[in-house]
Amino acid sequence: MILTDIEGTTSSISFVKDVLFPYARRALPGFVAAHGQDPEVRRWLDAVAIEHGAMCDDAMIVETLQGWIDEDRKHTALKALQGKIWEAGYREADFTAHIYPDAAQALRRWHAAGERLAVYSSGSVPAQKLFFGHSDAGDLTGLISAWFDTEVGGKREAASYARIAEALHESPAAIVFLSDVVAELDAAREAGLRTVLVDRLDDYPEPRDATAANGHRRVTSFDAVDPAA
Numbered sequence: 001m002i003l004t005d006i007e008g009t010t011s012s013i014s015f016v017k018d019v020l021f022p023y024a025r026r027a028l029p030g031f032v033a034a035h036g037q038d039p040e041v042r043r044w045l046d047a048v049a050i051e052h053g054a055m056c057d058d059a060m061i062v063e064t065l066q067g068w069i070d071e072d073r074k075h076t077a078l079k080a081l082q083g084k085i086w087e088a089g090y091r092e093a094d095f096t097a098h099i100y101p102d103a104a105q106a107l108r109r110w111h112a113a114g115e116r117l118a119v120y121s122s123g124s125v126p127a128q129k130l131f132f133g134h135s136d137a138g139d140l141t142g143l144i145s146a147w148f149d150t151e152v153g154g155k156r157e158a159a160s161y162a163r164i165a166e167a168l169h170e171s172p173a174a175i176v177f178l179s180d181v182v183a184e185l186d187a188a189r190e191a192g193l194r195t196v197l198v199d200r201l202d203d204y205p206e207p208r209d210a211t212a213a214n215g216h217r218r219v220t221s222f223d224a225v226d227p228a229a
Contacts, residue, residue, distance in 0.1 A: 001168065001175045002110060002227055003148075003193070005155075006121040006131060008180035010107075010222075013203045015098035017072075023089055024082045025069045028062050031085050041084065044077040074122045076150050083127030090134040097131040100200070104137035106222035111143040115227050118146035120164060120177075125149050155184045161191035176227055180204070185216045196225055 007016045035041045036058055048061050068078045089095055111117060119128050125147040132140040146168055153160030165172045172192030179185050180203060185195040197216040199208050208218065219225055 001116040001118065001170055002225075003118045003120055003164065003175050003177045003188075005177075005179040005181070005184065005198075006119065006123065006128065008200065008203045009178055009198045010100060010103040011098045011131070012100070012200075013180075019095055019098075020082070020086060021069050021072075023094070024085045025066050027085045027088070028065055028069075028081070029059075031081075031088075032058050032062050035084075041081065044080045047077045074150060074154075076124070079122060079124040079127065079149065083124040083130065086127055087130055090130050097135045099132075099135040099137050099140070100221070101137070102221040102223050104135065104140065106225065107140060107143050110227060116145050116168075117143055118148065118164070118168060119144055120148040120152075120155065120160075122150055122155060125151075155179075155181070156187050158187045158190035161188045161193055165191065165193070176225070178222075178225065182208075182212065182214050182216065186214060189216070194229075198222070 004010055007013055032041070032045065036045060045058065045061050048064060049056055052064065065078055065081065068075055069082075107117060119132070121128050123131070128147050128149065129141055132144060148164050148167070152163050152167070161177070162172065165175055168175070173194065176194045176196060177185065177188040178196050178198050179188075180198050180200065182197060185197055189195050195216045197208065197213050197218045199213070199218050199220055201207070201220060217229075
């Protein structure tokens, strides 16, 4: 079974940082003004307000969320709200999600061969489905059998990967985790998963050597990934 990250793995880091994040940042004030009382939106806005104690004004919450975007903070409330904003962007065809051609081809090839595929990303599950549903390579959601975000736990925590294996009804050793982040791979390996460092030259111009890879198998594209290895 293959478990894959998104940013820097199936898609470029620049797409997220240069397209998705700025789009959400610009759209946040109008989105909150229009949808701030919708229960699913209010839930996340209130979570931000509670975390900051005295904060109760939506304008202040928006400002905080925009600051988190600038910091690339992996906060579940921010990711959920970004996902809702991106949904409108995809629906209006303001953009499509970048996916590396080799990743799209490999996902289709593995699925056709009977390999189960799952996604684990810091982006919310709805945002993940939007991403794969509106990719440069078309709708790929039918290839993915399970989706995980930070509600299952942080990506640098071994317990998160143990929970994922349990949810998938797979032994950890039966799962290959693909990521561009060594600390995430370290956590997955600690939980018993097999690991592959995806070291794309577009995202990491300086290839990571064996020391930087910390013992994880290194590839520069999905073409070199063997799920059975």
